[in-house]
Amino acid sequence: MKVKLENLSKRWGKVVGADHINLDINDGEFVAFLGPSGCGKTTTLLMVAGIYKPTEGNIWFDNQVVNYMTPKDRNIGMVFQSYALYPHMNVFQNISYPLKLKKVPKNDMRERAQRVADMMGIGHLMDRRPAQLSGGQQQRVALGRALVKEPQLLLFDEPLSNLDARLRLSMRGEIKRLVIELGITAIYVTHDQVEAMTMADRIAVMKEGKLQAYDPPDELYDQPRTLFVAGFVGNPPMNFLEVEVSRKNGDYHAHREKFDAIVPTEQGEKTAGKGNVIMGIRPEDITISDEGVGGEIYVVEPLGRDDLVTVQIGEAIVHVLADPVLGLKMGQNVTLDFSTHKVQFFDPQTEKSLLWAE
């Protein structure tokens, strides 16, 4: 099923939950809503579910506006962060509750619930109460309950946030596989950019109720359209430096106090002569080399595969991912090479990218 949000807004008096959201979701597409806590992800999702009525705008399911359709008529399945299992019902009753409400015959109901439970690997726990299950098992029951009525749209609201790191990793893969296998259109809300990047076909980045970007993960990462997206996606986050770009002896240079780096021509052409701009560069795109910009190491944090090195350049601070083999130490002087074609530039006023115009 295709989903389309058209100018969708939700307000409670002065509080804005969602602000004129426009996006299309293709049939069978897996879309993530990504943004910090309080940015309106849940609000938007609950409007799609029919729990909240939009203040403004339309929700389309295929060719139908569903604004006033009740949740039960929308044929959707939803998984909540808190699992939202019914504590007084056992696993079987939880999973089969949607079927019971649809008045599916008893035998049919039993069979379908068992099939879904087996698929989720909880077929042997049918008689347990939710309180007798582990977090991961509860999550599976919640998934089973959402899937049992064979919905046309699956909604997830931070379903993995309550699980421990290991389990989160394995459930992440499982959910992705399941959704792709079943071919159901899915919206997955998360504040964890890794989850969004790894699972979704497209990511809708939100901030303060507004849609910031709606792109496939790699584009979001390599061509961030706003300063916010650039800073939010990627870990450790992108470095930002206020610089001025100008042309000297045929090369473009980005410079600021105690800082001068060569910028690729493509980016230089779009930013030279624009006064102060914000340069963005990811920690993994800066290399420690023999020549470049000099700075002093403020602190070194080993991350295992890499060292996260914080370098002070004049007033500015940049984070660099460095090979632990280099054995960098606090207080040491290093030179950094900023010359990469992955460097980003943003307008400090509009916070929009100067490279990837709409």
Added chain:
Amino acid sequence: MTLRKRFGRAVPYVLLIITVLPVIVGYFWLILSSFSISTEGLRSTGFTLSNWSFLRGSPFGRGYPSIWKVTLNTFVVAIGMTIAVIVVSSLAGYALSRLNFPGRKSFLSLTLILHAFPSVTLLIGIYFVLRTLKLYNTVLGVGLVMIGFELPFGIWLMKGFFDNVSWDMERAAMIDGASRLRVWGEIILPTIKPGIAALAIFAFISGWNAWLIPKTFTIGAGQQATLSVYLENFRGDTVAVQWGAVTAVGLFQLIPVAIFFIFTQDLLLSIYAGGAKGGT
């Protein structure tokens, strides 16, 4: 175990025994007295069953109701009150907790004010209302007034329990295809069972033990009397107080409450000790 440790363990018990002792002595005397001709301190002057004779016939002579009629009245008031308070409170509490309707805030504060309001000050006003409605000196009238006085408390209690039920669970049920009424009945109510049980116990006991309202709105120990009012007749102004009979009727009145407590004390304890715990 060292002596010190042993001593440390004994202290709470000693304190408990000291505080509970007067109560136990009181009950002991109550039982003793009801089976005695008279008592001197905690000593009986002789065994008798005559104090319990009120169980047969009418102790105050013709025209007065039998104890069974009065017990029935009390049951009707207490059970009726329990049912009405639970139904109204759980519906109103749900609405106040979940729905956003005009006047919700003022309704809430009004309920709180009514709960804190000394009911005695309303008695005269209610008397006139009952007279007008021809409900003065009826079990129904007494029941309605007591329901009215109990509701603010009940609604607040139930609202609190509903507030603790996660919204997600309700949303999940609506997405699963349940109507609001089904969500309320099949999902929310079962998860706040301990709360309902607590309110039922409170309502039943306050209905069963009520004295002020039945006393005010019924005439003496008439056909519409409840046990507390009836009990009072044993210490009329003209005759000497029949302590033996008073204790026997008192014990009689105590029996249902005691049974109630025995069956619900685990539940009550869990409510008092940590609020209702209802899974996730």
